[in-house]
Structure formats: C-alpha cells, structure tokens
Amino acid sequence: MTDTVAxxxxxxDSVLEQDILESISLDVPWATIELFAALVRLSGSxxxxxxxxxxxxxxxxxxxxxxxxxxxxxxxxxxxxxxRVEAPDGKRFRAKTTAMSVSTDGRELSGELVYVPPKxxxxxxxxxxYGLDFTGLDVAGKIxxxxxxxxxxxxxDVMTAGALAGVFVNPGEAIHxxxxxxxxxxxxxxxxxxxxxxxxxxxxxPDGRELIDLAKQGGRVAVSxxxxxxxxxxxxxxxxxxxxxxxxxxxxLHGHVDSWHVxxxxxxxxxxxxxxxxRVFSQHRDRLARSLRIAWWSGHSHGRYAGSTWYADAFxxxxxRGCVAQINxxxxxxxxxxxxxxxxxxxxxxxxxxxxxxxxxxxxxQTERPPRAGDxxxxxxxxxxFYMLSSTxxxxxxxxxxxxxxxxxxxxxxxxxxDDTLAIADRANLRRDMRVYAASVLRIxxxxxxxxxxxxxxxxxxxxxxxxxxxxxxxxxxxxxxxxVDALAAALDRxxxxxxxxxxxxxxxxxxxxxxxxxxxxxxxxVNYSRQTPFHHDPALEVPPLPDLAPALSMRHAKDGAAERGxxxxxxxxxxxxxxxxxxxxxxxxDGASA
Ligand SMILES: [Zn+2]
Numbered sequence: 001m002t003d004t005v006a007x008x009x010x011x012x013d014s015v016l017e018q019d020i021l022e023s024i025s026l027d028v029p030w031a032t033i034e035l036f037a038a039l040v041r042l043s044g045s046x047x048x049x050x051x052x053x054x055x056x057x058x059x060x061x062x063x064x065x066x067x068x069x070x071x072x073x074x075x076x077x078x079x080x081x082x083x084r085v086e087a088p089d090g091k092r093f094r095a096k097t098t099a100m101s102v103s104t105d106g107r108e109l110s111g112e113l114v115y116v117p118p119k120x121x122x123x124x125x126x127x128x129x130y131g132l133d134f135t136g137l138d139v140a141g142k143i144x145x146x147x148x149x150x151x152x153x154x155x156x157d158v159m160t161a162g163a164l165a166g167v168f169v170n171p172g173e174a175i176h177x178x179x180x181x182x183x184x185x186x187x188x189x190x191x192x193x194x195x196x197x198x199x200x201x202x203x204x205x206p207d208g209r210e211l212i213d214l215a216k217q218g219g220r221v222a223v224s225x226x227x228x229x230x231x232x233x234x235x236x237x238x239x240x241x242x243x244x245x246x247x248x249x250x251x252x253l254h255g256h257v258d259s260w261h262v263x264x265x266x267x268x269x270x271x272x273x274x275x276x277x278x279r280v281f282s283q284h285r286d287r288l289a290r291s292l293r294i295a296w297w298s299g300h301s302h303g304r305y306a307g308s309t310w311y312a313d314a315f316x317x318x319x320x321r322g323c324v325a326q327i328n329x330x331x332x333x334x335x336x337x338x339x340x341x342x343x344x345x346x347x348x349x350x351x352x353x354x355x356x357x358x359x360x361x362x363x364x365x366q367t368e369r370p371p372r373a374g375d376x377x378x379x380x381x382x383x384x385x386f387y388m389l390s391s392t393x394x395x396x397x398x399x400x401x402x403x404x405x406x407x408x409x410x411x412x413x414x415x416x417x418x419d420d421t422l423a424i425a426d427r428a429n430l431r432r433d434m435r436v437y438a439a440s441v442l443r444i445x446x447x448x449x450x451x452x453x454x455x456x457x458x459x460x461x462x463x464x465x466x467x468x469x470x471x472x473x474x475x476x477x478x479x480x481x482x483x484x485v486d487a488l489a490a491a492l493d494r495x496x497x498x499x500x501x502x503x504x505x506x507x508x509x510x511x512x513x514x515x516x517x518x519x520x521x522x523x524x525x526x527v528n529y530s531r532q533t534p535f536h537h538d539p540a541l542e543v544p545p546l547p548d549l550a551p552a553l554s555m556r557h558a559k560d561g562a563a564e565r566g567x568x569x570x571x572x573x574x575x576x577x578x579x580x581x582x583x584x585x586x587x588x589x590x591d592g593a594s595a
Pocket of ligand 1: 266331408
C-alpha cells in the first residue's frame, strides 16, 4: 500500500530528466536578468512592455506557441508621499505611499497623531494578518501610527476605526513598497466595497520611532499622498507547449513579470527561470505527455494579482477541466539562499516535492502550507499547488545579518525596495533552482499517474480538526468531521490499492485515475483554502486550515457570552456541514472510480 503510493509519488524518467537538466544553461536566463535589471516594470507601463516584448521575441525564436492577452484591469501605482510635523518649520520625514490607498492628490491632511499597538491574535499564523489593538483609543479623525508594513489587515483596522490616515513604521532602514487592499484581483460586486478609503503612508524605522514619540506627546502631523489608480491594459503572456500523449491535461507554471523598482530577486530571476524552461521543454517537446503552460503575469504588485486572477476568471472552466497542478515561480536564484526551509506545498504534493528537491539538490526541504498570497488565484477552482517562493536563507543566516522577515528575494531585505538589483541574483543558486523547477515540471508532465498522495490531505484534516476540537472542548463536537475524514481515508486506501500498475499516461485506467485526482483537488482544495463559492476569490487575508471551522479557536473567549457562543456554534455547524458533505462527495467519487 505505502509502496504503491511511493511508486506513484516518486515516479521519474531518469534518462529524460537527465537530458532536460543537462540542457539547462545560464546563458539566456542571465541575459534576461541583466536586461530586466534596467527596467522598472510597473504594471501596464512601457518598461514592463519592453520586458514582455523580449520574452515574446525569445519564445518566437524557439517556435514556442504563445498568446499575449491584454485585459483591462484595476491597477494602482503609488507615486509619492509626504509626512511633516505640523508646526512652523516642522520636520519632514522620508515617506512612501502604497498601491490601492487613497490619493490626496498632493493636498495635505493634518491631525493628531495616535500610536496604536499591535493586537496579537492566536488564530492567525502569518505576520501580515496581525491587526491593531484600539482598546481605550478614539482615533476618529486622527492619524494613526502603527508598527509593521502597511499590510491589508492593519489597514482595514485603521479604516474601520474611522481614522483620517494611517502611517506604518517599517522594521528597518528601508521603506518597503506594498499594496494595501484585501481585494484579490479586479474587484467585483462582492468585493468592491473593500477598496481602501484612507491615505496610507510608510516610513522607515528610525523616523517611525521619532514619530511614535511625537504621538505619545500628543503631537500633530500633516500628510499627503499621490497615487495613480485606474483601469489599464496589462500584459498576460502565456506560452503553451502541447503534450504528445494527453494534451488536454496540463501543468500551469507561472510567475509575475511586473516589479517594484527593477525587482531582480523579485521576480526577474523567476521570469528568467520560466523562459529557460520554455526553451528547454520546447527542445524536448516530442517527449512530453501532458501540455505545459507557462504564464508571465502583470498586475501582481500593483493590482493584487490582477493578471493571474484575470486568467483564473477568463480560463476558469478550462482550468477546472484540465489543469493537473499549478506551480508558482517567485524569487528563485537569490543571493545566500541555500535552504528550502520555507517551501510551500499543499499536503498532497509534499512527498513529491520533498523527493524532487532532495534528488535534484541534495537539500532536504521543509514544507509549509501555502499562505494566501503569491498568485495562488486558483484555490477557488481547486488545483493542487506547490512552490511559491523558492530557496531561502536559513534562520541562522538571517539572524546573523539582523534581517527581519520579508516576502521574497530569498529573504534578502532588499525585497520591494530600490536595492533589489543585480547583486541579489546568484548564478549558482539560479542554476540549482532552475533544475528544481525543471525536474518538478517534468515529473508532473510525464508521470503516468499524477504523483500526489491524498492520504496526506486527510492526515492534515485530522490534525486540523483535532486542534479545533481541543479549542472548543465539550462546547462543540467535531465527531461528524472526524468520521467523514476516516471514511475518506479508508476510501483512499482502496483507491491507491486499485491503482493501475504500469500504465501509459493515455491508457484508459490511467486517464480515469488522474481524472479522479483532479476531481479530488476540485473538492478538497477549496474546502481547505477558500470560504467562497467556486470561481470566486477570497480576500487577501490569511485563510486558516479548514477555514469554516477555524473560528473554533476563539470559542474559549466566547465562554461567558450566550450570544457570542450561539453565533459561533451556528457558524461551526454550517462549516461542519460543508466539510462533511464535501468529504462524502470525495469518498463517493473514489468508490465510483475504484469499484
Ligand atoms: Zn514576487
């Protein structure tokens, strides 16, 4: 049984893999990085178009079929910001504003500056989702100053509290660029009202400490911003190398071409990696079973994943029918990134990803749940997904350098600043990471049976439910969820036992086995990564595991209030129904397939 699953997840074609890995060269990728290192690739800008034209020219030269889409999307470019102490000759501080915040068109707003401390919540796991603690503070009509980058969760808190504007204190010397909306991609009727309604400003740490001192003395500041937010055409470039055997099944490899400043580590190195993979896989195209789509998105930085979200919308049914996996490529090949310690992978893909990385690099990766970020615009459709950021520095290396956490560039704090230049890219690391991506893509393209272990998913569900059960104690019973997980796990054992032994990818039993896996993804990914109905996009805020059940973690705080407890219980009952019904459908699907 375990042997059967290992045979499926560890599948490789070592001869072809060797040929492909040996075809990888640094020539094209490094030339691409050098070219991109001179281009500020703001979404929809002429310099970004130069980068896209270069990719198109290269693809054309290798006869790789491609399509350039130019959807009109909602894009926001931060231009400038000012902060000064409101007093005669008041000191001015260096400042930046953020994408999707309100523009004052250069006019100053002034108000009392109020410091609001962070609220540490136990039900969120990522740094970007922590909110602010307004207990005892009235900030209406005032300007809030808070620690941390202008993350959407904190910006919402400042908006909701009725503040005039928010000033966010970055952790170091730099002011990191960011986007502060929770709206994922272009707004729709359900999400449009979440558009930020206040000016948002970032300052660096020394200036921020000075401003916080001023706030504690009841000081006043004047702030202004200029942000250009509009509907504009952005490029979405998609290459497709058709598979020879089952071309309707495809892998989506993707990353963003737009950048903050010249964005070398984030994400010229990723763009170069994908271009080299297009070259190499097209060279070996007659040996590929499934199709490979490679997409370069714009709108990632300035439209909250507008490009990938548009693609998920425009090709939603197509993706639902045929996509076997989505692989994101962001920030590979960066300086000093010698571990895979923060490798994101959905549970079913973990054994596969661990094997391929160990075999290609000799490094044992540490995998974690994909956060709600990084062009994962396909969770609502339900697609097995792995990788987002690539190799990264070890925690020890970061501590030694005094680095704080950032969201890319292999943990280099040049991320989202003017300093993300050619110095951030590293040839040896890039070569290694391109090999990782190539081997990963090949194994999914050619494995007769998709190399995923869905038993890992049920194990994850069991751990999640156990944690939520501990939080609710006897106030809510998750037994129906546990029973449904057990029944699905037993069905999965039957599924893998009945796996065809040595099929070709186009053999009817392999087609059926893989179709069942795709359908499992359409059921089990959304219930674990989305609160929305299929084809809709969750806000850009953390989605905890089995999100409908996650409010269980706050049960202990609701102990004394009947109303609060009643609301929470109703929420958990509905959430549990969704989960149990989904798991039942998954089990029936499998029993139909292995009968
Ligand atoms: Zn990035």
